[in-house]
Amino acid sequence: MSLLTPDFGLLFWMLLCFLLVATILGKWAWPAIVGMIEDRGNYIEESLRKADEANAALANLKAENEKLLAEAKNERLELLKEASKLKEKMIADAKTQATIEANKIIENAKESIQLEKDNVVKEIRSQVAELSVTIAERILREELKTGESQTDMINKLLDEVNVAKS
Amino acid sequence: MSQSKNKTISLFKKAFFAMLFLLGGLTVNAQENSEAADVQEATSEVISEEHATEKEGVNLKEMIFGHTGDAYDWHITTIGEEPISIPLLCIVYGQNGLDVFCSSNLGHEGHRTEYKGYKIAEEGSHAGKIVEVSTGERPWDFSITKNVASLLISCSLLLYIFLSIAKKYKENPRSKPTGKQALLEPLIVALHDDIIKPSVGKNYKKFSAYLLTAFFFIFLNNILGIIPIFPGGANLTGNIAVTLVLATLTFILTNFRGTGAYWKEIFWPEVPLWLKFPIPIMQFIEILGIFIKPIALCVRLFANMFAGHTMVLILIGLIFIFGQMSVAAGGAISVLSVLLITFMSLLECLVCFIQAYVFTMLSAIFIGMGQAEHEGHE
Numbered sequence: 001m002s003l004l005t006p007d008f009g010l011l012f013w014m015l016l017c018f019l020l021v022a023t024i025l026g027k028w029a030w031p032a033i034v035g036m037i038e039d040r041g042n043y044i045e046e047s048l049r050k051a052d053e054a055n056a057a058l059a060n061l062k063a064e065n066e067k068l069l070a071e072a073k074n075e076r077l078e079l080l081k082e083a084s085k086l087k088e089k090m091i092a093d094a095k096t097q098a099t100i101e102a103n104k105i106i107e108n109a110k111e112s113i114q115l116e117k118d119n120v121v122k123e124i125r126s127q128v129a130e131l132s133v134t135i136a137e138r139i140l141r142e143e144l145k146t147g148e149s150q151t152d153m154i155n156k157l158l159d160e161v162n163v164a165k166s
Numbered sequence: 167m168s169q170s171k172n173k174t175i176s177l178f179k180k181a182f183f184a185m186l187f188l189l190g191g192l193t194v195n196a197q198e199n200s201e202a203a204d205v206q207e208a209t210s211e212v213i214s215e216e217h218a219t220e221k222e223g224v225n226l227k228e229m230i231f232g233h234t235g236d237a238y239d240w241h242i243t244t245i246g247e248e249p250i251s252i253p254l255l256c257i258v259y260g261q262n263g264l265d266v267f268c269s270s271n272l273g274h275e276g277h278r279t280e281y282k283g284y285k286i287a288e289e290g291s292h293a294g295k296i297v298e299v300s301t302g303e304r305p306w307d308f309s310i311t312k313n314v315a316s317l318l319i320s321c322s323l324l325l326y327i328f329l330s331i332a333k334k335y336k337e338n339p340r341s342k343p344t345g346k347q348a349l350l351e352p353l354i355v356a357l358h359d360d361i362i363k364p365s366v367g368k369n370y371k372k373f374s375a376y377l378l379t380a381f382f383f384i385f386l387n388n389i390l391g392i393i394p395i396f397p398g399g400a401n402l403t404g405n406i407a408v409t410l411v412l413a414t415l416t417f418i419l420t421n422f423r424g425t426g427a428y429w430k431e432i433f434w435p436e437v438p439l440w441l442k443f444p445i446p447i448m449q450f451i452e453i454l455g456i457f458i459k460p461i462a463l464c465v466r467l468f469a470n471m472f473a474g475h476t477m478v479l480i481l482i483g484l485i486f487i488f489g490q491m492s493v494a495a496g497g498a499i500s501v502l503s504v505l506l507i508t509f510m511s512l513l514e515c516l517v518c519f520i521q522a523y524v525f526t527m528l529s530a531i532f533i534g535m536g537q538a539e540h541e542g543h544e
Contacts, residue, residue, distance in 0.1 A: 003472075006407035007236060007295075009307045013314045014411040017321045018383060026375025029328040034358055034374070036335035037351065043340050 226483040234401040234475045237312045238269040238286065238296070242396060249274045252396070254315055258284060260298050260305030269309070272296070313408070316400030320387050328382070357381055357526065365530035367537045373419060373530070380412055381526040388471060388518035392478075392511060403521070404471030406464065413464035416529040421456060424536035431538060432456070459532055463525060470521050474514045481507045 144150045232241075240252035253270035265282050272286050273279035280299050287297045296307055310318070331347050343351050362374050387408075390398040402408055432452040435442065442448045481503045489496025 003231070003235075004406055006410050007307075007311075007405075009309055009311065010236065010313050010317075010405060010407040011411060012308060013310075013317055014408050017317050018379070018411060018415070021321045021324055021383065022376055022379040024325060025328050025379050029332040030375050030378050032332040033328070033335055033354060036339050037355060040340045 226480065226487065229483055230476055230479045232275075233479055234404060234472055235294070236405065237294075238272065238309060239274065240312045240315060240396070240400075241275075254312065255310040256284075256296065257308040257310065258296055258305040259308070260284070261300070312400050313402050313405055316387070316390065316398075316402050317408075319397055320383070320390055320402070324379075324382060324386060354378065361527050361530050365527065365534045367534050367539075369537050372423070373533050376415065376419060377526050377530055377533075380415075380529060381522050384412070384467065384525055385519060385522035388522060389515075391471060391475065392514045392518065401471065401475050403467060404475055406468045409464040409468040412467070412525070413460040416463060416532055417456075417460040419529075420459075420532045420536040423533070425538055427538040428536045459528075463528055463532075467521055467525050470517060474510070474517055478507055478510050478514070481510065 144153060238256060239254055242250050242252065244250065251274065253268050256265075256267050256269050256272070258265050260283070262283060265284070267281060271279070271281035272284070278286050278288060283299050284296050284305070285299050287293050287295055287302070290302070292302075292304055295304060296309065297304055327346060327350070331350060334343075334345075334347050342348075357378060358374060362377050363370050366373050366377075384403055387402045391401055391403060393399060433449055435448050435452065437448055485496055485500045485503050488499040
């Protein structure tokens with residue numbers, strides 16, 4: 001068989017088969033395969049990008065959450081502080097109020113005690129006066145039972161009046 | 167890049183010619199040996215014995231061309247005198263019109279018979295081919311020869327492999343590739359994205375089908391070629407008809423789809439005026455280049471694959487030649503030969519891929535040249 005002269009039959013079959021295979025594969029195989037590979041590549045790239053974005057968003061969210069949490073904590077602390085302040089103030093207010101009230105009551109009590117005392121003193125005075133008058137009456141009656149004593153008395157009193165007039 | 171390619175190619179060519187010389191020398195030796203044997207045995211009597219020694223004499227050249235060439239049947243082995251081969255279909259169109267028959271009707275090597283006015287020529291310029299008995303001329307021969315059968319097998323394989331892969335892609339788009347899809351996807355992607363796209367330019371989509379098909383066609387047939395038994399073993403890509411068709415297709419795609427800028431580069435290249443007028447030196451070189459490029463493509467693939475097959479066959483032939491001289495020599499050389507054949511076959515596996523790759527890449531580059539743009543100079 002000749003090495004360098006192409007055989008007509010083989011040329012014919014080769015051309016036919018190769019063109020057929022190239023046409024069929026060119027129509028149904030290569031576009032599908034290459035297209036799908038490209039499509040998948042794009043899809044994977046897109047997915048990776050999206051995952052990255054989601055991760056970033058998640059990280060953002062986390063940071064925000066933490067910030068919110070910290071803020072809330074601060075707020076609570078402040079609230080607590082304020083509440084304790086308020087409490088103290090209330091207690092202090094109540095104390096002063098109570099003192100004032102107590103003072104007032106004491107004052108009132110003192111006043112009424114004073115009044116009562118005065119009254120008592122008045123009563124005691126009047127009673128003492130009455131008693132002394134009664135006692136004096138009694139004494140006078142005893143002393144002035146006789147006539148002479150009565151005259152003596154009148155003289156004495158008159159002298160006294162005179163002395164007082166002069 | 168192409169320089170190193172040329173270097174490897176020239177290396178292969180050197181190896182090829184070295185082997186051819188070796189082959190020539192060996193056949194001469196073999197003939198001398200058998201002649202010596204003939205003289206010795208001519209003194210002893212029987213003709214059948216002489217016939218037998220003639221049979222035993224190893225004709226390396228015939229063996230090699232028998233294995234690398236085409237045939238009307240697919241020879242597998244010969245047990246004793248009986249060749250075992252797969253008969254193939256002969257389709258011829260001669261003086262009596264169309265004839266279709268089985269190749270077993272034409273007998274086999276060493277025992278040819280005539281059938282329907284056709285025979286396989288034993289000698290002459292059509293040796294080994296079907297000729298008409300009456301005139302000795304070749305009819306239109308569309309026979310399914312060993313190479314055509316191998317071609318049909320490989321084309322069916324190609325169709326099966328890639329259509330099933332395409333189906334897989336369509337059915338489960340975006341899923342992880344599995345099986346042959348996973349095996350071939352990196353190759354397809356590498357070819358498409360790293361060779362076809364950058365080499366051809368922006369119109370790559372029109373040519374990618376041809377280039378991808380050509381790559382996988384060459385690669386598959388190269389691989390099938392180095393498998394020694396039935397579905398493989400035909401030296402299809404080492405046949406000039408096959409590489410000629412492929413190179414012609416590249417030639418057609420390069421020139422018939424060529425742009426105006428491409429033709430301008432050929433007929434009025436940007437070189438000093440005296441190079442192109444009044445004597446059109448550059449035009450002459452460029453026009454020659456149009457034809458040399460595909461011829462180089464054609465011969466490169468053919469020569470590489472043919473040389474690979476030939477070297478393996480020579481190494482096998484060595485065992486028989488030395489075995490004829492003495493059993494010890496044959497035994498010794500067989501160890502060496504087997505080692506060398508193993509090495510050669512491994513090398514051939516590499517060459518199978520490299521040649522398919524080189525053919526596709528150069529085709530892509532030539533087609534890319536044909537797609538030149540006006541501004542895109544160099």
